Amino acid sequence: xxxxxxxxxxxxxxAQKMEDTANKVEGVAKATVSxxxxxMKVEFAEGADAPAVMEEVLKACQKVEPDxxxxx
Amino acid sequence: xxxxxxxxxxxxxVSAVLLIGVIVLEKTTAWPAWTYRVLVLVPYFIxxxxxxxxALLGIKNRQVFDENxxxxxxxxxxxxxxxxxxxxxxxxxxxxxxxxxxxxVGRSRRSISALMDIRPDYANIEQEDGTxxxxxxDEVETGTVIVVQPGERIPIDGVVVEGNSSLNTxxxxxxxxxxxxxxxxxxxxxxxxxxxxxxxxxxxxxxxSTVSRILDLVENSSMKKAKAENFIAKFARVYTPAVCGSxxxxxxxxxxxxxxxxxxxxxxxxxxRALTFLVISCPCALVVSIPLSFFGGIGGASRNGIxxxxxxxxxxxxxxxxxxxxxxxxxxxxVFEVTEIIPxxxxxxxxxxxxxxxxxxxxxxxxAKSLRNAVEKQLDQxxxxxxxxxxxxxxxxxxxxxxxxxxxxxxxxxxGVQYIPNEAAGTIxxxxxxxxxxGSVTINDVxxxxxxxxxxxxxxxxxxxxxxLTGDAEQAAAAVAGxxxxxxxxxxxxxxxxVDWIEKLLxxxxxxxxxxxxxxxxxxxxxxxxxxxxxxxxxxxxxxAIEAADIVLMDDDIAKIPxxxxxxxxxxxxxxxNVVFAIGVKLICLVLSAFGYANMWWAVFxxxxxxxxxxxxxxxxxxxx
Numbered sequence: 001x002x003x004x005x006x007x008x009x010x011x012x013x014x015a016q017k018m019e020d021t022a023n024k025v026e027g028v029a030k031a032t033v034s035x036x037x038x039x040m041k042v043e044f045a046e047g048a049d050a051p052a053v054m055e056e057v058l059k060a061c062q063k064v065e066p067d068x069x070x071x072x
Numbered sequence: 073x074x075x076x077x078x079x080x081x082x083x084x085x086v087s088a089v090l091l092i093g094v095i096v097l098e099k100t101t102a103w104p105a106w107t108y109r110v111l112v113l114v115p116y117f118i119x120x121x122x123x124x125x126x127a128l129l130g131i132k133n134r135q136v137f138d139e140n141x142x143x144x145x146x147x148x149x150x151x152x153x154x155x156x157x158x159x160x161x162x163x164x165x166x167x168x169x170x171x172x173x174x175x176x177v178g179r180s181r182r183s184i185s186a187l188m189d190i191r192p193d194y195a196n197i198e199q200e201d202g203t204x205x206x207x208x209x210d211e212v213e214t215g216t217v218i219v220v221q222p223g224e225r226i227p228i229d230g231v232v233v234e235g236n237s238s239l240n241t242x243x244x245x246x247x248x249x250x251x252x253x254x255x256x257x258x259x260x261x262x263x264x265x266x267x268x269x270x271x272x273x274x275x276x277x278x279x280x281s282t283v284s285r286i287l288d289l290v291e292n293s294s295m296k297k298a299k300a301e302n303f304i305a306k307f308a309r310v311y312t313p314a315v316c317g318s319x320x321x322x323x324x325x326x327x328x329x330x331x332x333x334x335x336x337x338x339x340x341x342x343x344x345r346a347l348t349f350l351v352i353s354c355p356c357a358l359v360v361s362i363p364l365s366f367f368g369g370i371g372g373a374s375r376n377g378i379x380x381x382x383x384x385x386x387x388x389x390x391x392x393x394x395x396x397x398x399x400x401x402x403x404x405x406x407v408f409e410v411t412e413i414i415p416x417x418x419x420x421x422x423x424x425x426x427x428x429x430x431x432x433x434x435x436x437x438x439x440a441k442s443l444r445n446a447v448e449k450q451l452d453q454x455x456x457x458x459x460x461x462x463x464x465x466x467x468x469x470x471x472x473x474x475x476x477x478x479x480x481x482x483x484x485x486x487x488g489v490q491y492i493p494n495e496a497a498g499t500i501x502x503x504x505x506x507x508x509x510x511g512s513v514t515i516n517d518v519x520x521x522x523x524x525x526x527x528x529x530x531x532x533x534x535x536x537x538x539x540x541l542t543g544d545a546e547q548a549a550a551a552v553a554g555x556x557x558x559x560x561x562x563x564x565x566x567x568x569x570x571v572d573w574i575e576k577l578l579x580x581x582x583x584x585x586x587x588x589x590x591x592x593x594x595x596x597x598x599x600x601x602x603x604x605x606x607x608x609x610x611x612x613x614x615x616x617a618i619e620a621a622d623i624v625l626m627d628d629d630i631a632k633i634p635x636x637x638x639x640x641x642x643x644x645x646x647x648x649x650n651v652v653f654a655i656g657v658k659l660i661c662l663v664l665s666a667f668g669y670a671n672m673w674w675a676v677f678x679x680x681x682x683x684x685x686x687x688x689x690x691x692x693x694x695x696x697x
Contacts, residue, residue: 010076010174013138013359016305036181036367041292063133066126 003050005040007033008069018061018068025060027053040070073175080171084164087115091160112156120147120163138312139354149347150672153340158672162351169680173360176687180368180694190243190262190283192227196220198271209278220270226261229281230272237268244286245377245626262286285618289379293370296382297363300647304362308355315353322346322666341668348665351675354683357654361686362647368693369643377626378636385622388605389640393585394577395535395633398570398599399542399549401592402609402630403556404517408438410446411518412496415511424511428503430456431469431478439499442515443478462486466501477504484509497551517548522631523556529634533641536585539577541570541599570599578604590633596620607633643693650686657682 009015015035022031022040027048033040042057044050051072058070073081091112098108117124120143127144143166150159194206196219204219209227212218217233220226226239238250244262253259259272262283278284323339323346331337366383373380380386400406413421429447432440433456444451457470465486466479477487478501484491489504491512498516502509527538540561542549549563562573578587589596589603592610597620600606608621610628618624625632661678664670670678 011139011170011356011360013308013356016308016359017138035177035363038181066129 001044001048001050003042003044005042005054006071007038007040008067009033009035009038009065010067011035014065014068017064021060021064022057025053025057028057031057074178077171077174077178080167083118084167084171087119087160087164090115090118091157091164095157109151109156112160116147116151116160116163119160119167120144123163123166124148139356142312142316142350142354146347146351146672146675149343153344153347155344155672162672162676165676165680169676169684172684173356173687176684176691177360177364180364180691183371183694190225191287192225192261192283195227196224209281212274212278214274214277217271217273220265220272222265222267222269224265226259226263226265226270226272227281227283228272228274228278229261229276230259230274232257232259232270233273234271235268237270238266239263240266241627244282286379289381289618289624293380293382296384298366298383298387300387300644300651301362301366301383304355304358308359311355312353315350319346319349319353322349345665345668348670348672348675349662351672352658352661352665352670352678354679356679357658357683357686358651360683361650361654361690364687365643365647365650365690365693368690369639369646372643372693372695373636373639376632376635376639377629378632378639379624379626380636381622381624385605386640386643388586389588389623389637390644391584391586392588392605392637392640393534393536394539394581394587395530395537396539396541396574396577396587396589396603397558398589398591398596399540399544399552399561400517401628402590403523403540403552403558404519406517406592408442408499408515409518410442410513411498411516412514413511414492414494414514416492416509419510421511424503425513426451427471427476427505427510428478428501428513430471431459431467431476431503434459435461435467439501439515443501443513446513474505475507478502497547516551519552519555520628520630522629526631526634527556527558529631530637533634533637535637537581539573541565541573543567567595567598570596571602574599574602578602588633590630592628607636646689646693650689653689654682654686 009018015033018040019031019033022028022033022042027045029043029045031040031042042054044053054070054072058072061068061070094108094112094115097111123140123143126140130138130141143163147159147163150162192209195209195212196204197207197212197216198219199205212228218228218230232253232255234255236254238252239259240250241263243264244260250266253270261281323343327337327339327342366386369386370380370383373386397403410425413425415421415424425443425447429443429451432443433451433453455472459467459469461467462479462483465483466477469476477483477489480500481491481493481502484502484504487504487507489507489509491502491504491509494500494512494514496514498514501513501515503513504510530538538558540549540553540558542561542563543565544563546563549561553561565573574587574589581587586604588605588607589599590607590609591600592608596608600608600620605623606621607623607625608618609625609630623636658678661670661674665675
């Protein structure tokens with residue numbers, strides 16, 4: 001399953017960091033962050049609970065990039 | 073400006089005023105030195121509190137080595153060493169640069185989004201009392217009749233059931249010529265209705281309509297990252313720790329060596345140099361400007377009706393050196409037209425054509441259609457009597473009481489007509505009246521108007537080899553190849569043979585060269601996906617082509633290919649300029665700072681200045697036509 005989320009992130013490097021972080025979260029098969037469109041596209045692993053996974057993604061991202069936001 | 077950006081601007085102004093105030097006080101009063109140092113902390117915290125906070129959080133979360141960390145260390149270090157004003161100024165300029173960069177990036181982002189602002193907000197559905205209700209296009213079921221008023225955008229793909237109008241397709245194809253539509257014509261979402269009121273029966277749900285597919289494609293394009301972008305991400309990961317290590321070495325090794333050699337320990341000077349070194353090294357210029365350049369390039373291309381599915385394809389296209397074409401529908405119009413009329417002695421061209429067209433007037437064969445299209449006046453079908461189709465030969469028809477034969481050479485032989493064989497490439501229609509030969513008509517698939525020019529431009533921009541692959545017979549292929557000037561052609565190929573040829577051509581080129589295949593998306597899917605870059609033409613409305621190709625040309629204008637290559641090259645040139653410029657300036661400043669020739673001000677330029685210039689350079693990609 002694939003989903004796209006709107007995000008707020010204020011630098012390209014930060015977007016890259018968010019992408020790296022999101023990819024390490026369990027339940028995420030592949031995540032890509034586009035700084036330019038301010039969007040995060042997440043492909044969830046088989047059987048993953050998307051909303052719960054995204055909570056984790058948000059937590060992890062805010063740890064590396066305190067200013068970032070993800071509209072869930 | 074967003075709220076956050078306004079806030080930053082206020083902080084910049086306030087802290088700049090306060091900093092100047094402190095400097096003025098320092099010059100005009102004679103308070104103890106520490107008072108100024110304490111006073112200057114006020115503007116420092118106003119301007120730098122968020123950077124300091126992020127730096128601390130970074131350390132806590134083991135995410136050191138980012139720009140916040142660099143800036144915090146450098147400015148705090150400078151202040152400890154007594155260079156308080158410089159410390160505050162560096163932070164101030166850093167924030168100005170950041171704000172500027174955010175504004176520039178935000179502006180480019182918006183101008184590209186505006187470009188892609190073809191998403192229709194609503195669809196009109198006529199109510200029983202004749203009023204129009206606006207509904208979300210997502211909720212319109214397939215088969216519903218929607219009303220499109222003049223000036224509105226067609227929200228969903230469909231068929232016109234009522235009304236005539238001209239459509240502006242510029243947002244989709246970059247083509248400014250309006251397209252006329254009447255009842256029965258297919259219309260594509262995203263086009264703007266210019267003048268008449270149209271009623272359209274939708275044939276697809278909104279999310280499968282052209283406009284949704286295009287938006288999806290463009291929005292996702294920046295997700296596929298170019299090698300250059302991935303390089304920078306990897307580069308930053310290695311670079312920052314390396315720079316921090318060097319800075320540490322610079323702060324410790326020289327003073328210890330010099331100290332041991334008896335030349336004084338001088339830690340202060342070397343630590344300061346190390347801090348300057350740190351400020352210079354920040355990689356933001358690259359990290360920001362490169363994705364921005366690609367995004368701009370993709371945006372500029374889509375404005376021209378060239379949809380690029382990812383930065384990686386734009387990058388590959390810049391190195392295009394072998395271009396392989398499909399023939400029918402790509403180099404040629406894919407529509408049959410009468411190209412030559414050779415009447416027999418004593419017969420006029422018009423007479424010959426009219427007889428042949430009348431004889432074929434009930435046929436639906438493409439050849440018959442092209443004959444009818446070639447006749448200028450309206451054909452009167454009542455002149456045609458009994459018609460007998462002779463399969464594999466042609467037709468025998470009664471026209472104005474005469475027996476007309478129209479068909480191939482075999483038909484002439486069968487009825488014993490003395491005819492003059494026509495050796496031209498293409499489909500030949502011979503005609504005879506009451507057993508007397510009237511002449512022959514050559515029907516051919518004709519080249520697109522700009523094919524020759526487009527191929528010339530491709531050669532001019534460095535495409536080394538052009539190849540045409542076709543399923544057509546040798547003769548027709550040779551004729552087209554001769555007219556267009558492609559380097560080589562291979563005829564009589566089945567779809568599987570085309571893939572084999574692509575394999576062969578892929579092997580014959582060097583690794584650095586890129587092979588593009590251009591097709592019209594019909595039966596081309598395997599070849600499109602096998603080539604390094606698959607380009608589908610005339611994709612407006614063809615889902616298969618949009619799926620299979622890497623680059624989609626919205627109309628079937630072959631001249632867009634050299635244009636796409638030029639845009640890709642320009643974009644890549646800007647990326648390279650930025651890489652060389654940013655790394656170059658930084659290296660020079662790093663060396664200068666290590667030897668003590670560059671102070672904090674240089675450092676600020678090398679960081680913020682370079683970044684701003686690189687971002688400005690990257691925004692040039694937006695202006696590409």
